Amino acid sequence: MKSSVITFPGSNCDRDMHIALKKFGFKNKMVWHADADLPKSDLVVLPGGFSYGDYLRCGSMASKSKIMQSVINFANSGGMVMGICNGFQILVETGLVPGVLLRNKYLEFICKNVFVKINDKKNKYFKNVNNEVLEFHIAHNEGNYFCTNDQLKEIEDNNQIAIYYCDEKGTIEDQFNPNGSIKNIAGIFNKEKNVLGMMPHPERMIDTSLSGEDGSLFFKNLINNLK
Amino acid sequence: MKISVIITLKKDVLDPQGKVIHQTLDGMGFDDINEVRQGKYFEIDTNETDKKKAKAKVEEMCKKLLTNLVIENYKIIDLK
Numbered sequence: 001m002k003s004s005v006i007t008f009p010g011s012n013c014d015r016d017m018h019i020a021l022k023k024f025g026f027k028n029k030m031v032w033h034a035d036a037d038l039p040k041s042d043l044v045v046l047p048g049g050f051s052y053g054d055y056l057r058c059g060s061m062a063s064k065s066k067i068m069q070s071v072i073n074f075a076n077s078g079g080m081v082m083g084i085c086n087g088f089q090i091l092v093e094t095g096l097v098p099g100v101l102l103r104n105k106y107l108e109f110i111c112k113n114v115f116v117k118i119n120d121k122k123n124k125y126f127k128n129v130n131n132e133v134l135e136f137h138i139a140h141n142e143g144n145y146f147c148t149n150d151q152l153k154e155i156e157d158n159n160q161i162a163i164y165y166c167d168e169k170g171t172i173e174d175q176f177n178p179n180g181s182i183k184n185i186a187g188i189f190n191k192e193k194n195v196l197g198m199m200p201h202p203e204r205m206i207d208t209s210l211s212g213e214d215g216s217l218f219f220k221n222l223i224n225n226l227k
Numbered sequence: 228m229k230i231s232v233i234i235t236l237k238k239d240v241l242d243p244q245g246k247v248i249h250q251t252l253d254g255m256g257f258d259d260i261n262e263v264r265q266g267k268y269f270e271i272d273t274n275e276t277d278k279k280k281a282k283a284k285v286e287e288m289c290k291k292l293l294t295n296l297v298i299e300n301y302k303i304i305d306l307k
Contacts, residue, residue, distance in 0.1 A: 057295055060292065064292060093295070100295055100297045100298050103243055104243075105241070107247065144241075146241075146297075146298065
């Protein structure tokens, strides 16, 4: 399986993602944002970080960079595109997934482990994951998911919510919502579910000497689903 | 030609920064404020001399980059 991680100026989780993808069997290539062509890929990842210093709006500049037109074409032709954290912010700015990510409700940069509940398994990202709840890491200032009422109705009708913030038992309540996101939304799909944007970082949960292993679960499963 | 653009958050969008500014102003004694909303201001200097064309171009910039229309409105306020 081939993957590509796009590096924007200011990306800082690109190498972590590279290590995670390689660890679970992907042949990964790092792709510079100013390149026009995407290498042949089964999965494209937009990594976390602070692309373009978060100027204007997080992800807004990166969404207009040269490589993104190829990424958008790839996604529109059914290719798997995953945006993590700043990558999620870039995805919403391209319009590939609906909504926006606002400043966290309590104006704090949040850096901690969270539990997320998988809402939908009829997709290549979460199919065959045995767990209902996963422990991932979040580190962001603008992760407060927001969309209009019409958009919310549409994403609920199409079952586009990927994961919710919850407690370790999977209870989805306001007190387990770290950043004020509508309905505790931590990640969403596009309509076709080949594009996933999420704030939590699975690539930070792949090494028992540093963290839990729910990221390993996620990546092992992902590569099997893509085979 | 110089063009100014103001970008504001839409009415229903939470503005935590505006809220904190409001609270701070309130604490400073400016206690008759109903609400503070924070926005953005741009000055764009272009070589375009035709007012109509310049405005149309800035409008396109607003739609494509300067604003996110899910949460923000734009207003082109000044052409000089």
